[in-house]
Amino acid sequence: MKKRILWLVLAAVLVALAGCGGGEDRPLIETTIASDPAVDGDIVDVAGVRTVSLVTRDALPGVLAGVDPVNDDVYRAFLSFPLTAIPVNHIIRSATLSIVIRSVTVVPPTATIPLRLELVAFDPPLVGNDWDRTILLPLANPVVVSVSSADVNREVNIDVTSLMDEAQFRRLPDFQVRILQDDDLNTAVPGIVEIDEATVANEPRLTVVHF
Numbered sequence: 001m002k003k004r005i006l007w008l009v010l011a012a013v014l015v016a017l018a019g020c021g022g023g024e025d026r027p028l029i030e031t032t033i034a035s036d037p038a039v040d041g042d043i044v045d046v047a048g049v050r051t052v053s054l055v056t057r058d059a060l061p062g063v064l065a066g067v068d069p070v071n072d073d074v075y076r077a078f079l080s081f082p083l084t085a086i087p088v089n090h091i092i093r094s095a096t097l098s099i100v101i102r103s104v105t106v107v108p109p110t111a112t113i114p115l116r117l118e119l120v121a122f123d124p125p126l127v128g129n130d131w132d133r134t135i136l137l138p139l140a141n142p143v144v145v146s147v148s149s150a151d152v153n154r155e156v157n158i159d160v161t162s163l164m165d166e167a168q169f170r171r172l173p174d175f176q177v178r179i180l181q182d183d184d185l186n187t188a189v190p191g192i193v194e195i196d197e198a199t200v201a202n203e204p205r206l207t208v209v210h211f
Contacts, residue, residue, distance in 0.1 A: 026211040028093060031085050033175075035204040037197060039080035039124045043131040046073045050128035057125075061198040062102040065115060066181040067190035069107040076131050077179040077195060080124070081206040088171050093209040095164030097177070099195045100202040101151045106191030112146040113191040114182035119163040121172055136178070140166040144182055147193050164208060175206055 041054035042063040053060055063077040079097075097117070106113055118138040122130050129135045145158050160177070167175050179195070181187055196202040 028209055028211050029090075031208050031210065033081045033083070033085060033206045033208070034200075035079045035081050035197075035206070036174075037203070039126075039174075039176075040078060040197060040204070041126045042075050042077045043126060043128060044073050044075045045131055046071075050131050052126045052128060052130075054125060055197045062194040062196050063179075064192055064194055065179040066105075066113055066192035067184050067187055068192055069105060069190040072190060074184050075180075075192060076184075078120075078122075078126055078130065079177050079179070079195075079204050081175040081204075083167065083173060083175055086168070086208055086210055088168070090168070090210040092161060092164050092168050093211060094159070095161045095175075095209070096207045097158045097160045098155055098205045098207065099158070100155050100204075101147060101153065102194040102196040102198070102202075104147060104149045104152055104191065104193055106149065106189065108189075109149055111189050111191065112148040113189075113193055114144055114146050115193060116180050116182040117143040117145070117158065117160065117163065118178045118180075119166055120176050120178045121170075121174075122176060130178070133178075138178075139170065160206075164206075 037055040040063055041052060043050050043052050064075040065077040067074050119140045120136050122136055140163055143158060143160055143163060164175060
């Protein structure tokens, strides 16, 4: 009787182990998602007054993130990628956000601009309060990437795997990021980055490898 119980326990363990390994045997799938121009936009804060601009509604050639070196107006950009093509039960192997830099304005011109990417979740359309990090809270630790004038007209690829992992864990319907200059309310080196949205060839893209 004891032997039979031991064999049953061993069989159960083997089945469980086989089940755990099954996911790793599934083929990797690479899915590329374009951002949604009907949702993408930016918000500028001018002395506490916030103005929302949307790519489609306002025919923006690009969205802005950073601090205007001339007048200290603070811009925060928003990109949204629908996740309908990523099954909610899939595991994320990697995620890369690709953006083309349309322009960079920074003082001095040789300086770099650290951009902070925050995972957020908002209901379109953007509203002024989405600018505020204490109202629209970041959902994960941010990703920071440096951009300079050398990146103009180039594609910048950013590893956002940690953010995509969190979005998948929360089963968010969209992968949405708020992009701002790191420490934008106190920075000693103001600068603005314009992310291209003017052509399909340069549209922001999210590439996810999953299984």
